[in-house]
Amino acid sequence: MAAHLSYGRVNLNILREAARKELREFLDKCAGSKAIVWDEYLTGPFGLIAQYSLLKEHEVEKMFTLKAGRLPAADVKNIIFFVRPRLELMDIIAENVIGEDRQRSQRDFHILFVPRRSLLCEQRLKEQGVLGSFINIEEYILDLIPYDGDLLSMESETAFRECYLENDQTSLYHTAKGLMTLQALYGTIPQIFGKGECARHVANMMLRMKREFAGSQNQILPVFDSLLLLDRNVDLLTPLATQLTYEGLIDEVYSITNGYVKLPPEKFTQKKQGEGGKDLPTEPKKLQLNSAEELYAEIRDKNFNAVGSVLSKKAKIISAAFEERHNAKTVGEIKQFVSQLPHMQAARSSLANHTSIAELIKDITTSESFFDNLTVEQEFMTGVDTDKVNSYIEDCIAQQDPLIKILRLVCMQSVCNNGLKQKVLDYYKREILQTYGYEHILTLSNLEKAGLLKPQTSTRNNYPTIRKTLKLWMEDINEQNPNDISYVYSGYAPLSVRLAQLLVRPGWRSIEEVLKMLPGPHFEERQQLPSGLHKKRQQGENRTTLVFFLGGVTYAEIAALRFLSQMEDGGTEYVIATTKLINGTCWIKSLMDKLEAPPF
Numbered sequence: 001m002a003a004h005l006s007y008g009r010v011n012l013n014i015l016r017e018a019a020r021k022e023l024r025e026f027l028d029k030c031a032g033s034k035a036i037v038w039d040e041y042l043t044g045p046f047g048l049i050a051q052y053s054l055l056k057e058h059e060v061e062k063m064f065t066l067k068a069g070r071l072p073a074a075d076v077k078n079i080i081f082f083v084r085p086r087l088e089l090m091d092i093i094a095e096n097v098i099g100e101d102r103q104r105s106q107r108d109f110h111i112l113f114v115p116r117r118s119l120l121c122e123q124r125l126k127e128q129g130v131l132g133s134f135i136n137i138e139e140y141i142l143d144l145i146p147y148d149g150d151l152l153s154m155e156s157e158t159a160f161r162e163c164y165l166e167n168d169q170t171s172l173y174h175t176a177k178g179l180m181t182l183q184a185l186y187g188t189i190p191q192i193f194g195k196g197e198c199a200r201h202v203a204n205m206m207l208r209m210k211r212e213f214a215g216s217q218n219q220i221l222p223v224f225d226s227l228l229l230l231d232r233n234v235d236l237l238t239p240l241a242t243q244l245t246y247e248g249l250i251d252e253v254y255s256i257t258n259g260y261v262k263l264p265p266e267k268f269t270q271k272k273q274g275e276g277g278k279d280l281p282t283e284p285k286k287l288q289l290n291s292a293e294e295l296y297a298e299i300r301d302k303n304f305n306a307v308g309s310v311l312s313k314k315a316k317i318i319s320a321a322f323e324e325r326h327n328a329k330t331v332g333e334i335k336q337f338v339s340q341l342p343h344m345q346a347a348r349s350s351l352a353n354h355t356s357i358a359e360l361i362k363d364i365t366t367s368e369s370f371f372d373n374l375t376v377e378q379e380f381m382t383g384v385d386t387d388k389v390n391s392y393i394e395d396c397i398a399q400q401d402p403l404i405k406i407l408r409l410v411c412m413q414s415v416c417n418n419g420l421k422q423k424v425l426d427y428y429k430r431e432i433l434q435t436y437g438y439e440h441i442l443t444l445s446n447l448e449k450a451g452l453l454k455p456q457t458s459t460r461n462n463y464p465t466i467r468k469t470l471k472l473w474m475e476d477i478n479e480q481n482p483n484d485i486s487y488v489y490s491g492y493a494p495l496s497v498r499l500a501q502l503l504v505r506p507g508w509r510s511i512e513e514v515l516k517m518l519p520g521p522h523f524e525e526r527q528q529l530p531s532g533l534h535k536k537r538q539q540g541e542n543r544t545t546l547v548f549f550l551g552g553v554t555y556a557e558i559a560a561l562r563f564l565s566q567m568e569d570g571g572t573e574y575v576i577a578t579t580k581l582i583n584g585t586c587w588i589k590s591l592m593d594k595l596e597a598p599p600f
Helices: 013-029 040-049 052-058 087-102 119-127 159-164 168-186 198-211 246-254 293-298 304-327 331-365 368-381 391-398 403-416 420-437 440-449 463-469 485-489 495-504 508-517 555-566 585-589
Strands: 032-039 059-065 076-085 107-113 134-141 146-147 151-152 191-194 226-231 258-265 285-288 520-527 543-550 572-578
Touching: 013 040, 013 052, 013 146, 013 168, 032 040, 040 146, 076 087, 076 198, 087 119, 087 572, 107 420, 159 168, 159 258, 159 585, 168 198, 168 226, 168 543, 191 198, 191 304, 198 226, 198 520, 198 543, 226 495, 246 258, 246 304, 246 331, 246 555, 258 331, 293 304, 293 331, 304 331, 368 391, 368 403, 391 420, 403 420, 403 585, 420 440, 420 495, 463 508, 485 495, 485 555, 495 543, 495 555, 555 572
Parallel strands: 032 059, 032 076, 076 107, 107 134, 151 572, 191 226, 226 543, 543 572
Antiparallel strands: 146 151, 191 520, 258 285
8 A cells, every 4th residue: 555645735646647558558458377587686676566466466476586597497478577677687687588488488488678678788689599488679768757745756876977988978867867757748848957967968958858749648637836956066075975864864774675674683573571582583674664653753853862852741641541441431431442453562662672772773873973073064064174184084085984983074074165275185195095995996086976075176165155145054953843845954044945946036137256165057947827727826735846866865864855845935845856875885786897807
């Protein structure tokens, strides 16, 4: 069930249902019993669209993970490969098919490319001599996947790297296509705003696609009033900082993948008295995290320091509700109590889970190393000593702390100083390479290319001006009852979200000078609506804006946009879309390359 997708301002279940319908139609093309061979990366995103029960209804009897060698035995008529268009995967498929042919098995093979077919991949299958073995070769356009009632993601893990390192704009084409699908379901978006090179490309592709399909537009009243396209490289600082919301910290520490998190199991065992410590589970505890869970929806976007008090309040309410059973005297009262029992038990188990997660995270956030790291981050954000070698970073390198931690801090210093002096940059590079190994030289080069770690070219550092004009640092923030988006980083307001906020009121004209300091063009486009489809806004009705982050978005930024949506006088509700849900660690990881030693 995905009821939580329809709770928001925009019913995202419509998008999920459209994706499910297409999947059913493809499965029905392959008549008879089926086995699906999955590209492992796709299983997570697909799980958000269709559970196993839907596949089972369409005669899917077996599921395997795509791997080299022979396919496992399965008594089925059809074998369907669900794969991303990657050349290395084609070689594995060819090996699988050749293995089956040798056994003389009478099976039909099919390929479903997600999200697009690829001529290069088909060429590779042809070279391997197996292209003729496939009866259906199709594409399944899974661009935007609904993650929650206000959140869509393409889960394209290489989008930022492709755009900024490899100059490959494929992911931008998928983005434009995804937005066209969205407009086909929810109506044309009348206004498009954007900032950055990639944003400009996406807007141009959308406008061109709209011209090409001019005659075949659906007559749907627009659900979205405007679209804001933002390049990730307009705001490189935000993902490098440690997120301080509950959901953001869960992601920083344990990483949330396709709406699930895996946690250490020892906190989640119910110890019975007298059992001692026998047989602790070794399997990680896997929990689903989305707004379908009442308590999680309430605490996910709060600053972590405000979570404890909410949990203790909830504990009192739940225990009081269970005490009610002693007061139930009549049959009617007992019946009423029993009918509420499932909901109460679900609430109690939810509370137990989140109390355990909060304890796990508290162990980390109260540690000295976490505090020291955060202090240095906040010094960089406020412009303290960003132009010289930082002694904390030196110590971390000397202690051989994880390389990603070092890279996040050094990149942050570089971004807050508009590049580092050559001498400081060379020092950091030398220290990193001598401590962690020369194979990381490619990674440092990638970070420089992406603009994260670069030498200072001009003498002027624009960051202080940007910080002051956009009020990116707020001194006295209220973490318990916030009145500004800066609570998500305990003082730092995400630049990307500040731009979205200022676009609504007073408009970008008021910050024209700062926009020029940030990379890439800023623009506004209008899309003509067919007559009769102009929205009549009711008194006090909020506008709906879709904010699309090209290159990834963090959970803290999502929390900040949700905060703006809930503001009394905000007047705008946000739906968030992105190429990938990221945190600083997985983002830097996507830019890392290792120099492999030659194989001789």
